[in-house]
Amino acid sequence: MSDTLATSPASSRTADTPLRADIQILRAVAVLWVLAYHAQLPGATGGYLGVDIFFVVSGFLITGLIQRALLQDRFSFAAFYGRRARRLLPAAYGVLALTLLAAPWTLNRSEQLDLVSQTWGALGFANNIVLWQQTGYFQGASELKPLLHFWSLALEEQYYLLLPALLVFTRSSARWVMLVALTVVSGALLLLWQPQDASAAFYLLPTRAWELGLGSIGALLADRLAGPRAQGLLRALAWPAWALLLLVPAAPQVVGAAHPGPAAAIVNLATLVLLLRTSASVPRWTQPLVRIGDASYALYLVHWPLLAMLHNAWVGVASAGNHLWVWRLGAVALAGVLAAGLHVGVERPAKHALTGRRGAAWLISGTVLIALGAWALKLWTPAAGAVDFVELRRPNYGLSANCDAEGPFEGRADCRSARTPRWLIWGDSYAMHLVPGLVDAIGSNGLVQATKSSCGPFPGVTPVRPELGEGHSFAPPWIAQCAAFNASVLSWLTRHPEIDTVVLSSLLTQYLDAPKYELQRTGEGQRIRGGDAMAAAALKDLRTTVQRLTAMGKRVVFIAPPPSAPFDIAACLEREQAGRWTLGATPGCAIEADEDLHRRAAEHRFVTELSEPSTTATVLRFEPQLCRGDRCDVTWDGVPLYRDAGHLSREGSRLLLPPLLRSAGLAEQVRDRR
Template sequence: MQGLRNDIQALRGLAVLVVLLYHVQIGGVEAGYLGVDIFFVISGYLITTLVAAGIQRGDFRLADFYLRRAKRLLPAAYLTILLTALLAPWFLNRQELHDFALQVLGSVSFTANMVLWQQTGYFEGASDLKPLLHMWSLSLEEQYYMLLPAALLLLRRSWWKPAVLAALLISLGLCVLGTEYKPVATFYLLPTRAWELLIGSIAALLVTGHAQPERLANAPLLRLLFYPALLTLLVLPFYPVQASHPGPAAFVICLATLLVILRRHAGLEQLRLTRGFARVGDMSYSLYLVHWPIVALIKNAWVGPDGALPLPLRLTALLLAFAAAYPMYRFVEEPLRRAQLRWTAGALAKTAAVSLLLVLIAPLSLYATRSSVDFQQIRKVNFGFDAACDQNAPYTAKPECSSAPHPKVLVWGDSYAMHLLPGLLALPELGGVAQATRSNCGPLLDVGPQRLLNPRPGPVYDREWALQCMEFNRAVLDAIRSSESIKTVVLSSPLSQYTDGTKWINLVAGDAGITAAQPALSQAAKSLLATAAELRAAGKKVVLIAPPPSADFNIGACLERRLSGRIALGGYEGCEVPLDIYRDKRAAVIELLDAVERGGLEVIRFDRFLCGAQSCKTQIDGTMIYRDSGHLSHEGSRLLARQMNWAQHIR
């Protein structure tokens, strides 16, 4: 492409390839998400170069700038959204289709990062099932493009570099703080990600403001750091750092990108390998746009074990991405980018009409595909009484989290305690039920589960969170001790956070203070039995309700797809849980349940009721028992409470 630097196009090609290979999980590119960080620096550099040069020439106009942006970005993006929306009803379940409608609105309005931020959480759908998840980065860039030109127009040229540097440092500082306290918001929002684009902007101002750019490119420091920077770009995506993203790896990859851009190495631009990456870079925008909806739609259709697509499906997604990207680039992106268009009332009206049509497609799909079975209602989140009962602050007894002024039963635990409430409330003989719950925080005294930090976006439970869990449980115990009405305490949790050393570490309070330890069955059993002993010492009866059988696939999604006729790939017969797989996948939890039973703690176990010789049931009399991979549906909870006669164990 004439007028474009080969080395920058090659960087684009590298960035999109590592993102693509990361998403299809091919090639061992474990930190391929860093490709987005490379894109951010490139975008900041190119846009700032364009704006600064135009202002210096005296011919920069905001209207012209936004017209070029619209021609460059909207046609391919709108076509991607349209095609995804047409396919969505065949691939997405009802809740995912509802979320998709909001993702379309966010994509069209350049607020997808904010929409997706709100769709992230423990009870929200998995991020890799959202077909427009990747639009967050494009929305963030567009927000930057809205602010940067106006800022440069308003500021004196002598203030450009100091102002951009100050903004960079402020954004970087917010990012450092945010990854500690608000990791999800930090990942998605402009104030905490702008520093990456601002690094590119600084590079652009250094070049455009330099009397002799060639001398800058040949500065001794740049010559010294160029090859280490290039090696970093090629190697770092293969070596993920166990840290929240954006973190140190993002900072290093952004600096490496900055150094390569500033160096503008003539030899690098002429390499055949560089030219090959540059050709991929030419269609990087189209490839980035189309690849993720393809991956996400296939992942939605996959109902097999472990949530991981088998290699044939991943290869199919990879090939489809390139097959769709080239014609998008060749026949949509390039022709319209070069088209001679002007802002007119007619053009604005057509753009608005197309935008409105896109926004309406997903809601219309929801309406058109409605059925007599409301799967969204069947699979709705089960908070127990209310979302307010999933407490993040230190525990306090809330009136809305109790069915009676003086309840006789208290349910204590995490989301696996929440899903018991519909069933318990269907048993009036219990004499009133109260709820003390916090997601991921099981009812084990003096042990705090801490999710291992990881580079992917999503919830990151750090040391502070684990300490708050321990504090929460102590507050619940104090409330139980002071309550005269509560006679029985029902404990519940999946317990995997106390036995799975691949995803969790635990904080344990002991004589030596609070220390980190690998999850261990012996420690979990000791803590559970100690918790039960404390409750008995307070004069309370204690019952543990075990987690239902599961096997690392989304049972609720599988049932919905089978019953609604949506595309379903893989999976087990009837969406039942094979008994041997359940025993293998949940071996540590099953052993823990056996251990606490031997220690004298009464356990209500679903597997003894649901599992036969070969498999464990996921439906009874046409009722879906599960809403997802392990949580009970509302009706499933009520059905099991009656058929298993929970009341006789709890009263």
């Protein structure tokens, strides 16, 4: 019995020839990395690079298929797109339909509405654009989106829509030159765009096409590299290439933080080396990997909706006695069973059954039914009298979304509650969430809002996350933008003596959490590392800021962040109200005071030290209002006080701020809304 499995060289493969076994192994490695990453297994921090492997393989196979058809003068746009539809849509539609059916029982309403948009995006091959628009500081966590993984399928489908025309209308001898040029342009766009908008660079075709383009270039050059000398070199490079595919996703940060970036380029080139080999066999012991590769598309489709629904159900505190990692492994195991059924029962037979007009009718009908199902989910409304959690959980930017500054502070009109305000609030999103209550509390005194997400009122230091690539918060150019914003606030205050009270507020975590962040001194580039050093630098900077403001004749108030939970409080309350499947919840979704004190020990110490008599600011805390014994309230008279794990809801802000200010003698006449 032979100990190898036969494969078909790329140059001779036809539409009916089985896929090369080595390519199926590549697919298996790719999907296994993705599963390990999504299951958050140790040693898979770069498992997302499995998608980059898929991109190169897809570009190689599709371009090879089109090129062979063109050389044989038998290419047809209708046949190509029909084959793609039969290959991709039936299994995808099955997953979309089941996800929509499960959504009312597994997803909260905000996530359901996001799912509707994602479903329509999937049907229109535009889910990457939809997900790009759903990203942002205040948007729902990506791990809660059941169709998040469809972004890569949409990107591939967009490439498939454009590639045939590019090849058909380019002379045969110039096709590889055209693809090289487009690949280089895409790579250049990535380098230019990523520092400005890392999210767009991640999701959109112009900055990801270079990965598929590498595969396309390989397909056109495969025959030229089929000679003994070239194949000898490729065989010598094969083992290093496999080593890179197995090692780089385990520790991508070693070669660079940005994604897509150096790590993606390395695994892409390694994949291309392996694709260009024309070896006729692979070891027989790799047969299980070949089978996983056969079902890799179904496995990719199925696994993430299961994990996302689990993440929606898990509101997550360890003291509840549940272990999320066990549930994740169970979801992955279930995904394997369901994927096998989807591959055998839907994916494989559909390629042969859904042909001709009848097949087109079935696919069109499926598209319409899923679109209508998404519309029905959108029209569903909560029971009368229930809390409207969609409205409650909407982003709270304060007076206006424009008050989440992108540039220097200018005191714009839509960030004022009165023509000539006397109060100013300065800080990050934990200053934004105070605005509704402050406006109620100070009334005709008026408020002007100076806020920027993640950027606290610390002009002398800025938080940094070294592992993040350019274009993200806490990485260039955001670091310079945050420092410039804070400098502009101080400058504006010196020109506006009518402001008599300045309220400062921040989450503080980004200035104190040493394992995750560093601090950079403004104008120097010097980094501060270590919890004690960071706390000392941040405290000194804030005290200096308070002294500067006091010297301007302004009263300074620092409002500490409220107690928080290691889970989304509003999501927990919504699941409790709706009776949805919930894991890891505390009774009543309450905050455990001791857990909060332990988890945010650095923040509590910072606020305590700031409260010392040497500080001229008035320091206010929410704990006396909210915490009694070992629990802190998350509702008052049935009204949710939080919109997520730590930000106050609008109504929560209005309930808490007036009595908080009055307790300090800052607003004696304010109305108590409770």
